Amino acid sequence: MTEQSRPQELPARLLTDPEMIKACRARDIASVFRLVKIKAGIYPSMIGKRCGLTPSRVGEVITGRRQLQHMDVIERISDGLRIPGHMLGLARRSWETPQALGVAEREGREEQGPTQQQPVSLPGPDVDSILAVATCTSLSAATLDAFRSSIEDYWRRDDQHGGEALRPAIVGQLRYVVGLLEESRPLTIRNGLYSVAAELARLTGWTYFDARQYSQARTYFTQALQLAKETDDRQFMANVLACMSLQATYQDKPADALAFVSAAQDQARSALGTTPRVLAMLSMREAFAHATLGSRDLTHRAIGDAHRHFEQIQAGDADPSWVTYFDESKLIVDTGIAHGRLGEAATAEPLIADALRREHRANKRGRAFHAFWLARTQLDQGKLEQACQTATQALEPASAVASERVSGHLREFHEDLAPHRDEPVALAFEARLRALLPVVSGSIRP
Structure with missing residues (x-):
């Protein structure tokens, strides 16, 4: 296939759109076609040409008068629109691995001489090709540490500059890590990938929350909860629910804020090894919810709980990395904000x-x-x-x-x-x- 005839890839923002992900997972081809038309500007005639369908057939699918369920048609849609196979429940498509890489691998197997080494061909310029090369490498604990270091760096830069410019990189890494989970991995590596993906999803939700794009934020917070649930990480689930509680206070939904933080506290209490710092942070979020409701006594009680938990912090506590920001200064300023809200x-x-x-x-x-x-x-x-x-x-x-x-x-x-x-x-x-x-x-x- 020549460079000119190769189908153009869909925009990354569409492939990472929660609505698109949901439609692909359900093989709701009508919604897929509609999203491709609206968000990628690819009209039914071109969709049909790419997927080997007539324009009228595409129109019937979009309007709900016809469904496409045959596997060969689903595969043609994946290949024609360049939708990664895992999104539609298919095996990795041949075009997802760069041709140059496949050739280099075959040549490497044929060459047994220890003194001759074929240079590895570079992947194509698109991000998916580069990530496909990386996917072929084995994963280790060091790989997971590298992911976590990048997440810490994202948080630092988010504090300094905001998350708007970072979001495409974060979403891209989230998509990559979720893709890694499609393949068989040792249990420790798999659980580590789930943890990294959950942190990236929460960070993405946070950037949308900070931008006051609340619907998108809640979508990613929900994804973070689902990913954390895979490893039964109840402390992290409590953290995500606390974020959702804070968002609800901004949306002037204090009852929702209280419900979310109550669920967060239930998760934290049921987890093994929940640290006093985590409990202090959650009590302060509870204080915010009560203050938004105008409940003076309950706000003061929650503030007292936060300070009591904080006083129990010890140097050797195994705090999760995501709660270390909640230091004495944060406790003090949040106490002031809770009083201010009242x-x-x-x-x-x-x-x-x-x-x-x-x-x-x-x-x-x-x-x-x-x-x-x-x-x-x-x-x-x-x-x-x-x-x-x-x-x-x-x-x-x-x-x-x-x-x-x-x-x-x-x-x-x-x-x-x-x-x-x-x-x-x-x-x-x-x-x-x-x-x-x-x-x-x-x-x-x-």
């Missing part, structure tokens, strides 16, 4: 101010986020000048990170300034806002 601004202000002083400067989003909360508690107490100065301090780190969550908070603060809009400090803040965050300022009312 409207207890005077209690919240010194706590958030103390934590902000300790915040690492590399964590741009955290500094912007916590400065917003400090400004809000100051404004709630009538400290207009202080509040505007604090909010102005949030603008510089906010401008360095792509986070719709942070931008949304700054819009909220600007709206809260409406009664004071003509005051010099408010005008100065707005001018700085428009200069540093033009995207945010373009969405605020003059």
Whole structure:
């Protein structure tokens, strides 16, 4: 097959789209064709040409008047649209392994001479070809460690710059790791891959949550839960449910937030070796849910539980890597935010101010986020000048990170300034806002 006649591959964003994955898994060809048409711009006539079907047959499938279930037709669709075989429940298709690699492997088997070594041909320029080469290598504990190191790096960069630019790489790696699970692996390697895939799915969900794209976030959080369930990792399932609880508070669904965090705590308590740090983090998420509901006593009780668990932390605790961020500064600032959510601004202000002083400067989003909360508690107490100065301090780190969550908070603060809009400090803040965050300022009312 010449380069010109080889079918064009579908966009990676379509192949990793949860709707596409679900349609392929169910062999819902009508939905597959519709998604290919809408999201890849490949119309029925071209779909038919690629898959050996008439345009009218494709139209009948899309409208639900005909179903395609014969295996040979499914294989033609996989090959014609370049849908990886595992997505449709098929064996790896011949085109998924680069031709040059197959030739090099055969030549390697024929050449037995120890002094002659054939150079390995490079894969094609597309990502799937490169990953196909990597898939052929054996996996080890070191491979899993490399995956985990890359996830830690993603989290660091997410703190510094936001997850928008990282998301394609994260989704690509998630897709790759899930593909590795299609092949037979030793149990320890297989469980490790499930753990890595679950962490990547949660990270993807987090980037969508931070972008306030809540439907997509929940899809990936759900996938993370399913992957963690494969290895019965209840602590990690608790972590994902805690993320879903936090998202529910942002969606103004406090009852859902409480239900999610209660489920998270049940999972954590039923797990062996759940550490005090994990329990402290979950208690603080519970405090957020109660505060959003306006339940003062229950919020205070959950805050107390969080501090009690935190005091039980010992140096030798085997904390999961994903909870190590929950240090003393995080405990303090979250305590302040919980009080702030309750409207207890005077209690919240010194706590958030103390934590902000300790915040690492590399964590741009955290500094912007916590400065917003400090400004809000100051404004709630009538400290207009202080509040505007604090909010102005949030603008510089906010401008360095792509986070719709942070931008949304700054819009909220600007709206809260409406009664004071003509005051010099408010005008100065707005001018700085428009200069540093033009995207945010373009969405605020003059």
